[in-house]
Amino acid sequence: MSVPSHALTFEAVDGLPEVRAGDDLAALLAEALDRPAAPAPLADGDVLVLAQKIVSKSENRFVSLDTVEPRAEALSLAARCGKDPRLVELVLRESSEIVRVAPNVLIARHRLGFVVANAAIDQSNVPDGDERVLLLPVDPDLSAQRLVDAVHARFGVKIAVLIADSFGRPWRLGVCGVCIGCAGLEALVDLRGQLDRQGRSLQVTQLAIADQLCAAASMVLGEAAEGRPVVRVRGVPQRYLQNPRAARVLVRSSAEDLFR
Structure with a gap:
């Protein structure tokens, strides 16, 4: 399938089973992409966007709530926000700082x-979700890089891998796909110093390319029971694939946080 240089396509990769702890995610991806009914073969420049949950599941980032003993701080916070003290304890363990506490928040x-609700700990689409939760990968950028390397070894193509999660945003309702892990793509593109159409030099413009792709791909991935955890993106401009930068560069430092 040829794609015009100005076009982006987003296509679900079907055929993945329910991912379980310890599964070889790269092998499962390869099998899905090798199926006779799979989309056109992977090609150089393709970008695979993976839902964070399948990465966390394969890396066994499950925690059983009945193994968690809340400390005094967790009990106090739980009383203020109305959440399970065991969940609050895990939030404390996964976090460097509690930013805001309010009823149910x-x-x-x-x-x-990442500044995010519940430290991005999730129970949706988790088997036995009433008693188990799922944490983010320990190092999402490294997880993405391992998948890039495994796909290259299997198919001989140079691709990018993005790991997407859904975060809320200040002053906006609803969640939106964001990139928490990136390999093979320039997650943040710095346009400062370039000229606009009137010849003025751009002073602050940086493009969060990885977030933009994850947000668009999330419309295909879905948020509920769709069962489409991988999307292939084709047509990403080559210039965004030449100088890879990990997703960690997208995180604004606390020293630059102007809204506290």
């Missing part, structure tokens, strides 16, 4: 730098 700065 607990916003934390995750140890990876």
